[in-house]
Amino acid sequence: MPRASRLLCLLFCLLLPTRTMADSPQEQFLRSALQAAATVGLDPADYSGPDFTANLRRYVADLHYGRIDPAAAGHGLRTDRSRLDVDATVAQLLTSDDVARDLAAVEPSFIHYHLLKAALARYRVLEKDPSLTELPTLPRGVTTLRPGMPWAGTAALTRLLQALGDWPTSRAVPRGDVYTQTHASAVQHFQWRHLLATDGALGPTTWRELTTPLSARVRTMELTLERWRWVPPHLHEAPIVVNIPEFRLFAWETPEDEESRLLKLEVIVGERYLSKHTPVFAGSLRYLVFRPYWDVPHSIAVKELLPKIRHDRGYLQREHLELVRGFGNRAIPVPATSANLAAVVTGQLRLRQRPGADNALGLVKFMLPNPYNVYLHSTPAQSLFAKPSRAFSHGCVRVQDAAKLAAFLLRDNPEWNAERVATAMADESANSLIVPLAKPVPVYFVYATAIAARDGLRFFPDVYGHDADLDRLLRNRKNADVQLPQ
Secondary structure, three states, rough: OHHHHHHHHHHHHHHHHHHHOOOOOHHHHHHHHOOHHHHHOOOOOHHHOOOHHHHHHHHHHHHHOOOOOHHHHHHHHOOOOOOOOHHHHHHHHHHOOEEEEHHHHHOOOOOHHHHHHHHHHHHHHHHHOHHHHHOOOOOOOOOOEEOOOEEEEEHHHHHHHHHOOOOOOOOOOOOEEEOOHHHHHHHHHHHHHHHOOOOOOHHHHHHHHHOHHHHHHHHHHHHHHHHHHHOOOOOOOEEEEEHHHOOOOEEOOOOOOOOOOEEEEEEEOOOOHHEEEEEEEEEEEEEEEOOOEOOOHHHHHHHHHHHHHHOHHHHHHHOOOEEEEEEOOOOEEOOOOOOHHHHHHHOEEEEOOOOOOOOOOOOOEEOOOOOOOOOOOOOOOOHHHHHHEEEOOOOOOOOOOHHHHHHHHOOOOOOHHHHHHHHHHHHHHHOEEEEEEEEEEEEEOOOEEEEEEEOOOOOOOOOOOHHHHHHHHHHHHOOOOOOOOO
16 A cells, blocks of 8 residues: 555554444444454453544454464464555444454454354353363273263253264263263264264263363463464465364365365374474475475484494484484495594584384475474384384374375376376385475464364363463563564
8 A cells, every 4th residue: 555545544543543434334334343352362451442443444454463472482483464454444333334354354264263253152051061071970990981881960060062963963861870982972973073083982081171161261262362363364375284283284276275175194293392393484485395205303312322332333223213314315424433422412413214114204204494493204113103103203294195285286297197106105216206296385373272173162172281371471461562563
């Protein structure tokens, strides 16, 4: 917007508080929207000050950009603060012939945001009855309830599962105080929605999730809606999204893809230790490497591998490791002498693992240059994917069916079909092969602990404590002088 037009909009907004607009249908609608800010995961108290225009400016900014700068939460996402002119938008809303349409255009457009808003409305109703999650204690001496065991809490459990939508409406309610297979089946659905082992048993972990206050679930949804506002509101390129606490990757074929069309793959993310977290950031995937070398990070080499090598020089050969001088695939291997091992510590030499089925990166890696040195790759440790919670890596993301992702990314390249991908990964006589993509693919590493999809609402563990951090930042914000984006 030209500077002169921007100044006019700003002047218009500054003059609004002195005008009488009690009869304006636009203002009446917008005042109602501010009072109903909770429906979009915001706090109506933030927009209840005496200056209506200031309240509206703050609401529009919060609705579009989110209330917290992701960098303040320690994330590598950058919000483009020029993508929405707040003052011009406020001026437009106050004179709009369809204010509902224009206000909706301020919000993210993707389907999961809107599905989560709808789920939030339902849970706000449910949280008004705290007794829903107040289940009777298990029988004395019982830590895990299984079908056929007596329990006086079956009626209360059925009521909760019905309210949450885990109990099918067509299923009859068993009589008596016995935990039946019918209860177990409904509990299995609840467990699936909360990333628990789906055994249908009511053990300590499932009990904790069942008795979590619904007000806490509401807060989780509010925090995820906040995070959705940090990513671009409109997808112009088909992205890849890794949802860290869900341990899942989603790949779009086109920006308009519905969920049913997405490629969904299970992943392993970084451990819970701060130094091994998978970061929240946006990157650009540019090329694939088949049968890669693993250039061992210096910290892993020094802290984890060198002690093993010094203790047992045969460890190098068994693990297909070598000391090298230089960078890239043409680095020169050198003998594993004591002096050369010391040179790894000082950074003069490097430790790397040769390509192969047992390589820590598996048989293909997906490169997106970034300051965190994090990328996607396959893994020989396939058994770990059987676990519902998968925070096991040093920070990179391990993909279960990496061959499928490789074929998906190369789908428009006539030289690369699924068979050639399989060959490139399996050919033991082949060297590492770099395959550039025709155009970069945007990749978003996000942290959404509540996901509303067509098949229901799911909650995921706050594996890194980011929800607790964001909640604290939002509460502290109430006591700070908030500066609106300019």
